[in-house]
Every structure is written in structure tokens, then in C-alpha cells.
Amino acid sequence: MHLRIGTRRSPLAMAQTNHVMGLIREKFPQAEFTLCQIATIADRDRVSEFHQFGMVGVFAVEHEQQLVKREVDFVVHSLKDLPTTLHEGLVLASVPPREDPRDALCGATMATLRQGARVGTGSLRRRAQILNLRPDVTVVPIRGNVGPRLAKIGGEDALDAVILAQAGLRRLGMDEASSEALAPSLFPYAVGQGALGLEARAEDAAVIEVLKAIECPQARAEAEAEREMMHALGAGCSLPVGACVTWQDGRLTLHAQVTSIEGTERVVADQSAAPEQARELGLAVAQILKERGGVAILEKSYRGHYPSFKSL
Numbered sequence: 001m002h003l004r005i006g007t008r009r010s011p012l013a014m015a016q017t018n019h020v021m022g023l024i025r026e027k028f029p030q031a032e033f034t035l036c037q038i039a040t041i042a043d044r045d046r047v048s049e050f051h052q053f054g055m056v057g058v059f060a061v062e063h064e065q066q067l068v069k070r071e072v073d074f075v076v077h078s079l080k081d082l083p084t085t086l087h088e089g090l091v092l093a094s095v096p097p098r099e100d101p102r103d104a105l106c107g108a109t110m111a112t113l114r115q116g117a118r119v120g121t122g123s124l125r126r127r128a129q130i131l132n133l134r135p136d137v138t139v140v141p142i143r144g145n146v147g148p149r150l151a152k153i154g155g156e157d158a159l160d161a162v163i164l165a166q167a168g169l170r171r172l173g174m175d176e177a178s179s180e181a182l183a184p185s186l187f188p189y190a191v192g193q194g195a196l197g198l199e200a201r202a203e204d205a206a207v208i209e210v211l212k213a214i215e216c217p218q219a220r221a222e223a224e225a226e227r228e229m230m231h232a233l234g235a236g237c238s239l240p241v242g243a244c245v246t247w248q249d250g251r252l253t254l255h256a257q258v259t260s261i262e263g264t265e266r267v268v269a270d271q272s273a274a275p276e277q278a279r280e281l282g283l284a285v286a287q288i289l290k291e292r293g294g295v296a297i298l299e300k301s302y303r304g305h306y307p308s309f310k311s312l
């Protein structure tokens, strides 16, 4: 069996792709792989996540073209960068076991972060959530890969800390860079954070069968619930919507939070369901967030931030 994999070139993307190849080899020792690396628009233009507002899925578009043109058999995505609507004919074939989904504060802990600290992040969600918890901090937009972002602590921008994903640090073997894994009850993570999404052509039954063999049913249920909620809110990966999932007695609970861009307002919701009802769970949580004014605070804050913004 020979599989062609589409992957980005960044160290994190390569670590994730290597990880997936290892998982497949455990089940199919005879598997052979060819890597088809691309630099996506996102890599080339170094757009910060702030600027990705309105460009949902900037990481995924060119990969989907690789699949559609049959240049590759599947693509390894960070699930949080994969839009909730896939290109026609493509499917989320598999969600392997999820890595730690929490955000990491690097350079300081919440307790040691000084008054008026400068915190680097390019994510609107992280910005909104840190301002909600710590209105005294200044958020500095940063961009680039994990290593260069970490290197900005104490650098020319005089950053006290940066916020990154625990999962990315772990996959890069850089766990020690995390000063504190932020409690998801206070600082919910991005939809899909820490999970990988393997995208393939819907018609490729043989490829899908291989990818399904490394799926984690719990991670799949979490992904379905979180992504359905995001889809129902009409929000992309970089919008200030946070999630947190917990399991008890085989039931899945989805907690979600919408935070206004300046961090002044916050709406939360949570619901539980059996994992077979993960999508319905996501829809129900989105509905509650809407009823509680979650969409309204997003629209209001976007109009202040992006004058051309029309509606979510």
C-alpha cells in the first residue's frame, strides 16, 4: 500500500505528519508514504490570525486542491485550521487520538504575569479571553511558527508572555516552554485544538478504511460536537469562540464561551449528550449561545473592529 500525503512544511506540520505515519505503520507495517509538501498562502504571506478573519480556512484551501487534483491521497491538518465546510467530494475521514487541547501561557503563569504585562498572540479568541481575565494586559499581535513566536518573549516587542497550544509544543518536544496550561473552564480552547483531521476524497474507500483504523472514537465525537457548534455560529477558527469538552459515564459535555473582542462581555453555555448525538449537542450549544446573545456580541464587536464587517 502506497499513500501520498499532503502536508505543510512548518516544523509542527511535519511533526504531525510523522506522527500520523507512525500510527498508520502500527496498523499497516507494509505501508509506504510519499510526502507532498506545499507552502500554503498562509505560510507565504505570513498572515497573522487576526488577518485571517474573513479568510477562514486559509491553511486548508491549497491542500484541498491537492486532493481534488488527485495529487495526494490524504492531507494531515491541525483540526482547528480545517474549515467546518469542506470542499465538495472531500470528507473528514479520521480523527486520531487528541493531544492536550489546552492553551499554554509561556513566559509567565497567570499568577506571575505582571500588571500591565505585554502578551503576544495572533488569535482573536486568545486575545479576547486573556483581556476578559486580565483587563490590565496589552495584547500584541504576533505571527509565524511556534519557535519564532516563543523567541519573541523578552525580545524587541518586550513581550512578557505568549499564548500557544500545549499540543503544538508537545508535538515539537518543547513542553518545557509552557509555564502554565490554562484551565479550560476559565480559558476554553479553540474548536478542534489538539486534534488532527485527516481529509480524503469521499470516493476513496480504500484510503478511508486505512485512515479509519487510526481514528479515536472519543476524539471524533468531540470534533463533531465542537465543529457543529462552530458551524452553526458561522464562526471560523480564529473567532473568539472557545470550547471545552468533558466526559462522564460515557456522556459528552460541551462547554462553550463567546467573548467580545475587547474581553468585556462573555456568554457561556453547556449541554451533555451521548457521543452518538455529538452533532445535535453542538447545535444545541450554539442555539443556547445565540439565545444568550453570543452572536450579537460578536457582531457588535466586529463592527467596532472591522468597519466593513457586515454580518457573521
Ligand SMILES: NCc1[nH]cc(CCC(=O)O)c1CC(=O)O
Pocket: 078, 079, 080, 081, 146, 163, 164, 165, 167, 168, 192, 193, 194, 195, 196
Ligand atoms: N493556528 C496555528 C496552529 N494550528 C495548530 C496549532 C497547534 C496544534 C493544535 O492546536 O493542534 C497552531 C499553533 C498554536 O496555536 O499554538
